[in-house]
Amino acid sequence: MVSDKGIARRGTSGLAAGAAFARSLPIIIGLGLVAWLAWGVNWSFVSNLDFTVIYKYRVALFEGLVNTVWITFASLLLGLILAIIFALLANVRYAPLRWIIVFYVEVLRDVPLVVALFWIHFALPVVTGISTSVFESGFIAMALQSSAYLTDAVRAGVQAIPKGQWDAADALGFTTARKWLDIILPQAFRIIIPPLANIALGYFKASSVLALLSVGELTTVATRISNYTFKPIETFTFVAFVYLVLGYSLSWLTFRLENLFETKRI
Amino acid sequence: MSSRPIASPSGESSAPFIVCENVRKFYGAFEALKGVSLSAARGEVVCIIGPSGSGKSTLLRTLNGLESFDDGRIRIGDVDLPGTHRQILEVRREVGMVFQSFNLFPHMTVRRNVALAPVRSRGLSWVEANGRAERLLRRVGIVDQIDKYPGQLSGGQQQRVAIARALAVEPQVLLFDEPTSSLDPEMVQEVLQVMRELAHTGITMLVATHEMGFAREVADRVGFMDGGTLLHIAPPREFFDHRADKRLSAFLSKIL
Ligand SMILES: Nc1ncnc2c1ncn2[C@@H]1O[C@H](COP(=O)(O)OP(=O)(O)OP(=O)(O)O)[C@@H](O)[C@H]1O
Ligand SMILES: [Mg+2]
Numbered sequence: 202m203v204s205d206k207g208i209a210r211r212g213t214s215g216l217a218a219g220a221a222f223a224r225s226l227p228i229i230i231g232l233g234l235v236a237w238l239a240w241g242v243n244w245s246f247v248s249n250l251d252f253t254v255i256y257k258y259r260v261a262l263f264e265g266l267v268n269t270v271w272i273t274f275a276s277l278l279l280g281l282i283l284a285i286i287f288a289l290l291a292n293v294r295y296a297p298l299r300w301i302i303v304f305y306v307e308v309l310r311d312v313p314l315v316v317a318l319f320w321i322h323f324a325l326p327v328v329t330g331i332s333t334s335v336f337e338s339g340f341i342a343m344a345l346q347s348s349a350y351l352t353d354a355v356r357a358g359v360q361a362i363p364k365g366q367w368d369a370a371d372a373l374g375f376t377t378a379r380k381w382l383d384i385i386l387p388q389a390f391r392i393i394i395p396p397l398a399n400i401a402l403g404y405f406k407a408s409s410v411l412a413l414l415s416v417g418e419l420t421t422v423a424t425r426i427s428n429y430t431f432k433p434i435e436t437f438t439f440v441a442f443v444y445l446v447l448g449y450s451l452s453w454l455t456f457r458l459e460n461l462f463e464t465k466r467i
Numbered sequence: 468m469s470s471r472p473i474a475s476p477s478g479e480s481s482a483p484f485i486v487c488e489n490v491r492k493f494y495g496a497f498e499a500l501k502g503v504s505l506s507a508a509r510g511e512v513v514c515i516i517g518p519s520g521s522g523k524s525t526l527l528r529t530l531n532g533l534e535s536f537d538d539g540r541i542r543i544g545d546v547d548l549p550g551t552h553r554q555i556l557e558v559r560r561e562v563g564m565v566f567q568s569f570n571l572f573p574h575m576t577v578r579r580n581v582a583l584a585p586v587r588s589r590g591l592s593w594v595e596a597n598g599r600a601e602r603l604l605r606r607v608g609i610v611d612q613i614d615k616y617p618g619q620l621s622g623g624q625q626q627r628v629a630i631a632r633a634l635a636v637e638p639q640v641l642l643f644d645e646p647t648s649s650l651d652p653e654m655v656q657e658v659l660q661v662m663r664e665l666a667h668t669g670i671t672m673l674v675a676t677h678e679m680g681f682a683r684e685v686a687d688r689v690g691f692m693d694g695g696t697l698l699h700i701a702p703p704r705e706f707f708d709h710r711a712d713k714r715l716s717a718f719l720s721k722i723l
Pocket of ligand 2: 523524525644645
């Protein structure tokens with residue numbers, strides 16, 4: 202410590218002052234925050250809060266939550282299945298097929314979910330003559346778009362499998378299907394758990410934009426309740442809390458899943 | 468030392484099981500195999516030595532279709548490579564391979580590593596295949612590790628599992644690509660001992676190796692590769708004592 206101070210004293214005064222400022226920055230910000238909370242916020246709203254709306258609309262909120270979880274889970278499952286198929290096809294030695302997949306992934310990745318949602322709901326019926334319910338449109342938009350991200354994740358996982366594993370499977374006379382099912386995909390899956398969980402969390406939250414079409418998931422329900430009761434603070438505080446709890450559970454589940462795979466093979 | 472006859476003891480035809488004629492292989496413009504001819508009879512043990520980059524791995528890998536080749540002829544049993552996809556699978560079930568870096572499946576137990584291929588490639592039931600795995604693992608001396616994962620084993624143990632795994636498909640031929648080169652010195656012998664015992668069972672073995680003692684003792688013939696060419700091949704006594712080729716004697720004096 203003594204020599205540290207010596208060096209600081211010998212350094213240019215400008216540098217020392219800068220360092221001192223950087224060190225006290227959190228304290229300054231902290232004090233500012235406290236001051237704002239004490240004098241800047243009009244705390245009187247607290248006495249007017251009425252969380253009984255949550256209880257009153259619990260059934261609707263629960264249905265919204267179920268819809269959120271269901272549409273996220275189902276669309277990601279379909280997305281993952283598509284992604285595995287695309288990742289397999291990307292390994293085929295037929296260049297045009299690979300280009301198509303690259304194009305598909307790029308397009309879906311660059312288009313915002315809302316735009317994809319509106320396009321599927323309003324443009325697709327005109328183009329194909331098949332019209333979908335808002336829920337189906339939301340499901341399709343999320344499945345297609347997540348499949349693009351998941352294709353990248355699965356492909357990266359597959360590429361991370363060492364060449365020796367492919368050699369060993371080939372040398373034992375495995376068919377292509379068996380090689381993928383027994384050797385490549387199980388190992389790739391282990392690698393892609395973290396990115397998979399990130400994507401899942403992202404879509405769990407992103408499903409709230411489906412409220413723009415009133416798909417009936419949690420945010421749609423919350424918007425309706427808030428508009429009807431004029432109690433946005435209570436409603437959205439509660440909904441934020443629900444997203445938080447579910448998001449955190451997902452992270453925890455991922456952690457456990459990773460550990461499970463980890464302990465199995467030291 | 469090698470008192471075993473070259474022809475198989477069961478008196479099968481001694482027509483070579485593996486025949487290579489003038490095999491050439493290019494990686495882009497680089498010629499990794501410059502016309503290699505080699506044949507191996509059933510039950511024969513052939514060791515191939517040579518400096519790094521001389522094409523030993525490439526040669527072995529063309530024999531089970533892991534690498535394609537560009538010219539010449541390779542015949543395994545009664546299949547001319549490259550055959551149809553189905554024929555390649557057949558050849559691979561007759562020609563097992565043991566790799567320098569083991570390449571065990573890390574997400575499966577030792578038992579499953581060995582039992583998987585018999586189930587998938589030979590149509591055994593899991594019960595039969597597990598029994599076979601147990602027998603083979605006993606034979607290579609690691610049956611007590613059967614429920615562990617490869618990552619929990621030493622290098623020597625892993626390579627012995629890899630040998631058991633290759634044997635589980637009941638191949639006619641085993642290719643060894645420097646099976647002891649990535650092992651710590653104290654584990655080399657345990658693997659060589661397994662290979663020595665294997666050599667006396669009548670299975671055909673092609674072994675790329677730097678273990679001269681093993682080659683001298685176990686091989687029926689020893690070949691020397693350099694720069695993509697099989698320069699010299701002869702029974703071990705003649706090979707090591709006469710050193711017919713200048714490059715061979717330079718190589719041997721460097722490593723012996
Ligand atoms: N996939 C590849 N692409 C390009 N060149 C390659 C490839 N594989 C091997 N080679 C080249 O072919 C030559 C022969 O390689 P090979 O691995 O067969 O040698 P080796 O005798 O097995 O050597 P080592 O003792 O180092 O294993 C080397 O010069 C190597 O650089
Ligand atoms: Mg090699």
